[in-house]
Amino acid sequence: MKKLDQKIAVVTGASRGIGQGIALSLAKEGANLALADISLETLEETKKLIEAEGVKVSTYEIDVNDENKISTTFKKIASDFGTIDIAVNNAGVIGIHKTVEMTAADWDKIQSVNARGVFLCAKAELEVMLPQKSGTIINVASIAGKKGMKLLAAYCASKFAVVGFTNALALEVADTGITVNALCPGIVGTGMWRGDDGLAKAYANDGESEDASWERQQKTLLPQGVAQTPEDMGNLAVFFATSPHVTGQAISVDGGFGM
Ligand SMILES: NC(=O)c1ccc[n+]([C@@H]2O[C@H](COP(=O)([O-])OP(=O)(O)OC[C@H]3O[C@@H](n4cnc5c(N)ncnc54)[C@H](O)[C@@H]3O)[C@@H](O)[C@H]2O)c1
Numbered sequence: 370m371k372k373l374d375q376k377i378a379v380v381t382g383a384s385r386g387i388g389q390g391i392a393l394s395l396a397k398e399g400a401n402l403a404l405a406d407i408s409l410e411t412l413e414e415t416k417k418l419i420e421a422e423g424v425k426v427s428t429y430e431i432d433v434n435d436e437n438k439i440s441t442t443f444k445k446i447a448s449d450f451g452t453i454d455i456a457v458n459n460a461g462v463i464g465i466h467k468t469v470e471m472t473a474a475d476w477d478k479i480q481s482v483n484a485r486g487v488f489l490c491a492k493a494e495l496e497v498m499l500p501q502k503s504g505t506i507i508n509v510a511s512i513a514g515k516k517g518m519k520l521l522a523a524y525c526a527s528k529f530a531v532v533g534f535t536n537a538l539a540l541e542v543a544d545t546g547i548t549v550n551a552l553c554p555g556i557v558g559t560g561m562w563r564g565d566d567g568l569a570k571a572y573a574n575d576g577e578s579e580d581a582s583w584e585r586q587q588k589t590l591l592p593q594g595v596a597q598t599p600e601d602m603g604n605l606a607v608f609f610a611t612s613p614h615v616t617g618q619a620i621s622v623d624g625g626f627g628m
Contacts (some may be wrong), residue, residue: 372611373397377450379403379443380431381490382460384411386559387509390599391457391606393418398607400455401425403446407432407460425450433460433486443493446619452501455610456494458487459509459529465571468522476523480542488534493544502546505610508535509602510551512623520571521553528553532619539617547566548616550609555623556587558595592625 378395382388383404391401396419404412404419404426419426429448431442447453464471464479487508494530498504513521514528532551539549562568563583573582587596592605609615622628 372607373455374399375402376400376454376610377446377452378457378610379404379446379453379494380457380459381404381486382509383415383429385407385414386561387557387599387602388457388459389415389418390601391459391509391603393545394424394600394603394607396422396424396426397456397603397612398610399424399608401450401564403427403429403433404452405429405442405446405460429495433458433490434481436489439489439493440496443490443497447497453494453497453504455497455505455507455508455606456490457507457606458490458494460486460490461509461566463521463582464523464567465520465568466523467520471523479527480530483524484534487531491534492536494514495547498547499545500541504547506538506547506549507598507609508549508551508608510535510553510619512553512555512621512626514551514553514619515621515627518618520568535619536617543616546613548609548613550616551619552602552605552609552617553619553621553623553627554602555598555626556591557599557602558583558596559599562586562596590626591623592628595624597622597624 378400380392383408462482510531511527511528514532535551569583
């Protein structure tokens with residue numbers, strides 16, 4: 370018997386990176402998975418990985434900015450699988466800007482995916498979870514939801530919002546059987562750090578390569594000296610999903626970054 374046998378989990382932003390790692394960890398513990406992302410094609414790789422674990426898996430196209438689509442998609446997931454037990458609101462974007470150069474549109478884009486998107490998904494999840502009086506909501510925030518980081522004012526604001534929202538919502542539903550927690554990654558080598566427009570490049574010194582910058586960031590920002598992995602995030606998601614009396618927490622998996 371696995372820890373999450375027969376449970377139904379939804380993960381947004383499940384195509385790659387942290388979302389893929391969390392989906393895989395939940396599947397390894399026996400959960401059936403509804404994978405959601407901005408396009409269906411990008412979910413194929415994660416779908417294959419999950420299928421190999423022998424659990425049920427379906428894919429759904431959602432833009433976490435689209436209020437109507439979110440509501441109908443979560444209803445469809447609940448109808449396809451019978452319910453939703455675990456919901457991981459992971460979809461997010463980064464935006465790297467000096468504040469003096471940032472436009473209102475830059476700011477709005479980051480808030481709308483990272484903060485408004487988490488709110489809209491949680492609302493749709495509650496519509497399923499409140500009547501059944503059970504469920505686990507996991508909002509993926511960041512260490513940037515607890516401390517400032519250079520060139521990330523809008524991103525930090527969005528992730529502080531996720532932590533505050535998580536705390537308030539956990540209180541609001543504390544007596545309903547639903548838990549709400551935030552998972553705060555530190556540094557993971559996904560597109561957000563290693564992509565063409567990623568942080569390793571943005572934080573590079575003059576003449577420093579992206580690879581060298583990435584190595585340096587890990588050594589200088591992290592007391593443990595090494596980046597975390599999507600699997601690390603999956604482990605915490607499994608912990609939240611199996612801990613009915615842990616709620617309203619924002620737990621970091623950050624190699625000591627926040628100390
Ligand atoms: N990588 C890190 O070091 C790090 C650190 C702290 C927090 N995080 C957070 O972890 C989460 C996952 O990030 P990641 O590093 O895996 O990044 P990533 O860019 O590899 O993955 C993000 C996923 O979200 C999806 N997505 C983006 N906008 C969407 C939208 N509007 N609707 C639906 N899906 C959308 C993308 O298609 C992608 O699959 C994000 O919330 C991010 O802010 C990442």
